[in-house]
Amino acid sequence: MTTAMPFDQLQPMPEDWQRALAVVAHPDDLEYGCAAAVAGWTDAGREVTYVLASRGEAGIDTLEPAKCGPLREQEQRASAAVVGVAEVEFLDHRDGVIEYGPALRRDIAAAIRRHRPELVITLNHRDTWGTSVWNTPDHLAVGRATLDAAGDAGNRWIFPELAEQGLAPWDGVRWVAVSGTTSPTHAVDARPGLERSVLSLLEHRAYIEALTDEDPEQYCRGFLTANVEANAQRFGGIPAVAFEVFHR
Template identity: 90%
Template sequence: MTTESAFAQLQPMPDDWQRALAVVAHPDDLEYGCAAAVAAWTDGGREVTYVLATRGEAGIDTLDPAKCGPLREQEQRASAAVVGVREVEFLGHRDGVIEYGPALRRDIAAAIRKYRPELVITLNHRDTWGTHAWNTPDHLAVGRATLDAAGDAGNRWIFPELTEQGLAPWDGVRWVAVAGSTTPTHAVDARPGLERSVRSLLEHRAYIEALTDEDPEHYCRSFLTANVTAAAERFGGVPAVPFEVFGR
């Protein structure tokens, strides 16, 4: 990333859309990444649906996956409701070992055909978070597959079995927005949805309490506030949720 691109001003996100589909690997990915933006969108009457590749069953070391999965699914549904998301779907891939490939692309393409979004959202699909923090294989696989599936969903000859199942091709995806990108291009004003984003992340209490000894509310508020404040320098001084937007 060049110095010029690192400090280029972020543009406002496109707003001429009605339906969005957010596709990520785990419960909590969206709450760490972009829940403040989701809250603002649903406030404006837009429809946002969440699709999770896994139930996050491998995410808590002290809890057996058979118990962890249902708990984290419950927390994710409660978390989504805080920011106005009514529909949450789990694809059932195994947490920690998601494989990029046709099966994953097919599942995501099926979701895109089902929900027919104009905007698709996913999480950082690149190797690192910034310079030194390595990303996880699940994030890489789901992020990359989501970018690919946005095109797959509109091609009737890719995964023709989906058409046979009643899922007609959908070529209406106009943008894929990547949250958590180190090279963002656009942003959403975080101020209207920030408090709800904190409450939304707090719904993942079992995960957070296993992750840190900090007070959960202090942890959530500090993390999310720092993230949106960091983007303000490139968004006219306004705390913001940044995205890297790919047009289609």
């Protein structure tokens, strides 16, 4: 059992694992949150797979979904490759109206059974980012469903059809780590992977150029650097990617 540290200090993330599965709603969700940590993990020889509930097809106002979805999928695959992630899956739920419920839980539980991770990663599942910025329904739905699916994946009596499809129960998830939370408990040194995290986010160029008039590289570098530096005071002065870790 991990020894408790003072409330205001972040503990190092667990390191005794080999496979991680990151489950989020949209292309770019992981790049805005935790790609620097992913780069460090893959450098260390760990396996990380990405699963996205949607293709982000409703994410660019000036581009119709039929064209936007394939473009954002292409950007996501290129972005993942920058930080050493070779496998990216899409569950094809409809962007913007992803619904929390059994169908989403089943799809995520199936992914967990396929990839058999010890660590599952997702994004902030709470109503707000802090106290005044409202979160999106997609993030809430996918984050909550991922936390639930970590248990569903190990229960043979929940979604028994998955076993009939050859996906045996997997009860090996030991932690679910939530990125983008305002209640972090753990952190990862961001320095080894920070530059690649900038390049990874920059692969979402079409999305970023529609989002801001700022130079894309300046925007990515400024956003990500500010995020990891904000966690340094709670992690021994080290710029860090923070997570809220739920033990299982």
